Amino acid sequence: MEVAREAPAQALFTWGANSYGQLGLGHKEDVLLPQALKGFLCNWETIKNMTGGGGHSAVVTDTGELFLCGQNKNGQLGLGHTEDVTHFTLCSSLCGCPVIQVACGWDFTIILAGNGQVFSCGSNSFGQLGISLTSGGSTVPKRIESLQEKVVNVAAGLRHALAVTENGSVFQWGIGMSSQAKRACQAEMVPSFLRAREPCKVTGLEDTKVKSVASGSYHAAALTDEGELYVWGNNKHKQLVNKGDFILKPQKIDAHYFGGEKVRRVWNGWTHMVAQTEMGKVFTWGRGDYAQLGRSGLPYEQMDQDVKGFDEHCVKEPLHSPAIVPALTGASQIACGSEHNLAIVGRKNQILGLFTLQGQLLLH
Numbered sequence: 085m086e087v088a089r090e091a092p093a094q095a096l097f098t099w100g101a102n103s104y105g106q107l108g109l110g111h112k113e114d115v116l117l118p119q120a121l122k123g124f125l126c127n128w129e130t131i132k133n134m135t136g137g138g139g140h141s142a143v144v145t146d147t148g149e150l151f152l153c154g155q156n157k158n159g160q161l162g163l164g165h166t167e168d169v170t171h172f173t174l175c176s177s178l179c180g181c182p183v184i185q186v187a188c189g190w191d192f193t194i195i196l197a198g199n200g201q202v203f204s205c206g207s208n209s210f211g212q213l214g215i216s217l218t219s220g221g222s223t224v225p226k227r228i229e230s231l232q233e234k235v236v237n238v239a240a241g242l243r244h245a246l247a248v249t250e251n252g253s254v255f256q257w258g259i260g261m262s263s264q265a266k267r268a269c270q271a272e273m274v275p276s277f278l279r280a281r282e283p284c285k286v287t288g289l290e291d292t293k294v295k296s297v298a299s300g301s302y303h304a305a306a307l308t309d310e311g312e313l314y315v316w317g318n319n320k321h322k323q324l325v326n327k328g329d330f331i332l333k334p335q336k337i338d339a340h341y342f343g344g345e346k347v348r349r350v351w352n353g354w355t356h357m358v359a360q361t362e363m364g365k366v367f368t369w370g371r372g373d374y375a376q377l378g379r380s381g382l383p384y385e386q387m388d389q390d391v392k393g394f395d396e397h398c399v400k401e402p403l404h405s406p407a408i409v410p411a412l413t414g415a416s417q418i419a420c421g422s423e424h425n426l427a428i429v430g431r432k433n434q435i436l437g438l439f440t441l442q443g444q445l446l447l448h
Contacts (some may be wrong), residue, residue, distance in 0.1 A: 086184055088271045089167050092113060092355055094129065094237060096120065096121045096143075096402025096414070097118035097119060097120050097121075097281045098118065098119060098141075099115045099116065099117060099118040099119060099230065099407060101114055101306055102114050102115055103139060103155075103157075104139040104140065104154045104155035104168045105147050105153055105154055105155075105168050105169060105170030105171075106136065106139050106140050106141045106153060106155065106313040107119075107141070107153075107154075107173055108121055108141060108153040108154075108170070108172045109170065110171055111170060112170060112448065113211055115296060118332075121172070122311060123339075129195065130145045130146045130147060130272045131143055131144075131145055131257075131300070132144045132145055132184075133185070133186075135186055135187060135188050136154075136156065136188055136331055136421070137155075137160065137189055137190060137191070137192075137193065137240070138188075138190035138191055138242075139155030139191075140152060140153065140154030140155045140156065140160050140161060140188060141153055141154050141172075141188070141191070142186045142193065143195075144183050144184070144185065144186055144375050145171060146184035147182065148173040148181075148182025148183045148184065148197075148198060149174060149175075149179070149182075149183070149227060150162075150174070150195065150304075151172040151173060151174055151191070152169070152172065152173060152174070152175060153169045153172045153173060153176075154168065154169065154170075155168055156168050156169055156192070156320040157191070157226070157302070158191045158192065158206045158207035158385035159173070159205055159206055159207075159221055159222060159223030160180070160188070160191050160192050160205060160206030160207065161173070161193070161196070161205075162175045162177065162193060162203075162205035162223070162224055163175060163224075164175075164177065164222060164223050164224050164288040165306045166223060175205040175225065176220060176373055177224050177225060178195065178203070178225055178353070179199070181197050181201075182197060182198040183195055183196065183197055183198070183200075184196055184197065184198050185237065185238055187207070187238045187240035187245065187299075187364065188242060189212055189237050189238060189240035189241060189244075189245065190242040190243060190244065191206050191207040191208075191259075192204060192205065192206030192207050192208070192221075192240070193205050193206050193213045193225075193240075193354075194214075194238045194239075194240050194245045194247075195225055195238075196235055196236075196237070196238045196247075196264065197205050197206070199234075200234030200235050200236065200250065201227055201228075201231075201235070202227070202228045202231050202235050202238060202247055203226060203227065203228065204225065204226060204228055204407070205222045205223065205224060205358065206219075206221060206222070207221045208220055208221045208222070208242040208379045209243075210219070210244070210258050210259050210260050210281075211257055211258050211259050211280065211281025211282070212240075212243050212244055212257070212258035212260065213226070213228070214228040214230070214245060214258070214282055214283050215228060215229075215282070216229070216282075222242075223347075228282075228283060230282050230283050231247060231249075231255065231283050232445060233250060233253070233420075234247040234249060234250040234401065235247045235248065235249055236248055236249065236250055236295075236301050237251070237295070237296045237297055237376050238297070239298050239304070239305075239352075240299060241258070241260060241261075241301055241304065242260055242301045242302065242392070243259070243260025244256060244258030244259070244260040244261055244299070244302075244304075245257055245258055245299075246286075246299060246304055246306075247283065247297070248295065248297050248306075250283070250295050251293070251294065252293030252294050252295065252308075252309070253282060253285055253286075253289070253294070253432050254286040254289055254294050254306050255277075255278070255285055255286065255363060256277045256278070256280065256283070256284060256286050256295060256304065257277075257280050257281060257282055257283045257284060258280075258281070259279055259280070259281065259370045260277070260302060260304050261278050261303075261317050261318065262278045262279045263276060264302055264318050264330055265278050265330050265332060267320075267328055268328075268330035269331040271333055272332060272368065273441050274332065275287055275332055275333060275438075278332070286306070286316075286334060287315075288316075288333040288334040288335075289306060289314060289334050291304060292306075292308045292309075292310070292312065293307050293308055293310075294306045294307065294309075294314075295307060295308065295309050295351075295376035296350070298350050298351055298352040298354060298357075300318075300323065300352040300353060300354050300356075300357070301318075301354040301355060302317050302318035303315065303316065303317030303319065303323060303324060303331075303350055303352070303355075304316055304317050304352075305350050305357065306334060307349070310346065311339045311345075311346025311347050311348065311362060312339070312346075313329065313336065313345070313347045313350060313359060313360075314334035314335060314337075315334065315335060315337060315357075316331045316332065316333055316334045316335065317331060318330055318332065319331055319393065320355070321355045321370050321371035322370065322404040323355055323356055323357050323370030324337075324442070325337050325341060325369065325404070325405065325406065327331060327416070331340060337406070341359050341367070341405060341406045342359070342361050342365075342406060345361035345362050345363055345365065346361060346362045346433040347359050347360070347361055347362075348360050348361060349418070351377055351418055351419065351420040351425075351448055352420055353371075353421060353422060353423060353424070353425070354368055354371075354418040354422045354423060355423075356368065356369065356370030356371045356372070356376050356377060356420070356423075357369055357370050357373035357406075358418055358420055359416065360415065361419070364413055364414040364415070364426075365369040365408055366408065366409050366413060366415055366418070367378060367406035367407060367408055367409070368406070368407065368409055369404065369405055369406040369407065371423070373379065373423075374424070376420075376423045376424055376425060377409075378409045378411070378425065379407060379408075379409045381415050392437030411429070412427050413429075414429060414430075415428060415429045416428050416429070
């Protein structure tokens with residue numbers, strides 16, 4: 085659910101659902117066509133990345149300032165109150181503590197500071213803030229003190245969160261997955277990291293060094309330094325490339341699904357996944373009801389010859405197995421929303437909106 089920028093930007097455009105003011109336009113009316121934001125105190129050329137949650141949005145600048153807007157019923161904007169905000173507003177409580185990444189869950193926010201510390205705010209009904217077991221939600225960012233090691237990457241699902249430490253370990257907290265795990269795996273013990281309200285090390289990754297994590301609504305993914313992709317959680321739409329309904333511990337997706345290439349980057353929608361290999365090929369799989377795979381209607385006879393010979397079963401079973409989206413090869417940036425995607429492809433940085441369902445932010 086995140087978009088990062090490397091080249092200078094000229095404007096920030098927003099569009100889509102706006103029930104809580106998450107587009108930052110100063111009102112709560114839905115917006116059909118992209119509109120440029122005006123009056124934002126931040127210089128557009130300093131925007132480093134941006135992301136969105138259930139009804140709120142966040143922008144991080146290259147100087148580490150964090151701006152948020154949208155739904156704030158549970159204090160997920162970290163502004164010290166619970167009123168919705170329709171303009172991007174600086175999170176002043178983190179001034180002096182530069183932010184390098186932000187991950188937005190359904191009703192909470194996870195914030196990674198440059199010193200490797202992690203902060204959280206919003207609802208804690210499912211332990212998604214990773215703070216004290218006796219603590220309720222928070223309207224200001226609170227440090228997750230139990231994360232003692234330096235953190236280099238974070239991700240958020242609907243009601244759970246993840247963090248990667250400098251040594252490559254993965255921690256998870258929030259019990260959003262646990263009820264589904266219990267129903268789907270009644271005869272098996274649910275791992276502690278799926279039941280934890282404070283950061284708990286994810287078991288099954290001991291012999292790997294993870295560099296980044298991504299999360300869907302009720303599933304998660306970890307990408308290692310070696311380009312291996314591990315997944316776990318809900319598998320209702322077979323987004324984990326496995327026959328089981330729920331995967332209790334990380335399982336590696338075999339490299340043959342990616343033509344033997346190493347995976348370089350991975351993104352998660354609510355129930356679909358996108359991965360890019362070291363050669364720039366982009367694969368999608370999982371739920372495709374809303375055309376979020378970008379390939380469900382592509383006839384086999386129209387595919388490039390090298391794609392045909394790549395792995396024919398990927399085409400015959402387009403939803404359950406990773407398959408190439410030729411138009412996205414070489415994409416410089418990709419972002420997944422709930423059931424939609426955005427990508428920047430080509431020298432002219434053409435923006436491809438594969439499908440838009442929820443509110444969006446876009447640098448142009």
